[in-house]
Amino acid sequence: MGLRGKLGIAAAGLAGFLIIAGNTQALRATEYATGLEAFIGERVTTEQRRTAAVRIMSELAEAGIEARLQSYDTGNTNWALDLVLPPVLGANVAVEIPSTEPSEQTIVIGAHYDTVKGSPGADDNASGTYAVIELAKRVSEMPMRRMNVVFVWFDQEEIGLVGSKIFAANWKASGLALHSMHNIDMIGFDGNGDGRFDLDVPEGELAEIYLEEAEALGIPIARDTFNSSDHASFRKFGFRAVCLSEDFSHKDINPTYHRRGDKTIDREYMQSGIDLVAAVMKRLLEQ
Numbered sequence: 536m537g538l539r540g541k542l543g544i545a546a547a548g549l550a551g552f553l554i555i556a557g558n559t560q561a562l563r564a565t566e567y568a569t570g571l572e573a574f575i576g577e578r579v580t581t582e583q584r585r586t587a588a589v590r591i592m593s594e595l596a597e598a599g600i601e602a603r604l605q606s607y608d609t610g611n612t613n614w615a616l617d618l619v620l621p622p623v624l625g626a627n628v629a630v631e632i633p634s635t636e637p638s639e640q641t642i643v644i645g646a647h648y649d650t651v652k653g654s655p656g657a658d659d660n661a662s663g664t665y666a667v668i669e670l671a672k673r674v675s676e677m678p679m680r681r682m683n684v685v686f687v688w689f690d691q692e693e694i695g696l697v698g699s700k701i702f703a704a705n706w707k708a709s710g711l712a713l714h715s716m717h718n719i720d721m722i723g724f725d726g727n728g729d730g731r732f733d734l735d736v737p738e739g740e741l742a743e744i745y746l747e748e749a750e751a752l753g754i755p756i757a758r759d760t761f762n763s764s765d766h767a768s769f770r771k772f773g774f775r776a777v778c779l780s781e782d783f784s785h786k787d788i789n790p791t792y793h794r795r796g797d798k799t800i801d802r803e804y805m806q807s808g809i810d811l812v813a814a815v816m817k818r819l820l821e822q
Contacts, residue, residue: 722808731755732808757784
């Protein structure tokens, strides 16, 4: 898969990456409704996904955070090949919350905002989309941040992790340091009410911190490994990556997954997931 206008930014730094890694735009977002409910609705067509992207930016703008749209085109360098493998057009939304002291390290926190056709995508993945918005607000308010934090909302996860693959590939090509990537995908359904989450996390420091903070918050955790969400795009390039999701490993699976009935979110459960990732970020950024 070729990436048009990909990089050439190895020395441009993090700000340069966010500007040059895509055809970056700042969009007028003030006329769009915000709030969690604004993200519940099919997000498949170009227009639907663009509306969702601008709603993300609107929600952040309410908190004084300016995010940008990073458009991409997976077309081939030879136009004739596009006839065989049609290009995919999309856009990630990204924003940097810089460190409060000099740092070359960056944490990426992300979630996909698209849906499958016919599904309103409340759990999958308005829950993760809104969680990352809330985390951006919390991190921006931290008085001390030892590392930069980039928040990114990925497009077209549902058709093969397209947005995250492009973002991760561009990051690798840039040569920028990446401490870790934290992905949130489907944290809006807890059918049996036990509050448990699935956590796919590499052994070592990150696993220890997540499990310690989960225990402190009284959140049950099931360890799991899967490659069906955006964190897998970063692991492909050797980056440490984590994914938080609902409890698939114990088959506590949303029965409306990828269906028209995916219209509701368990807010208390979602909030506990947000609190867990926020506690982990506090450890990583303030200690």
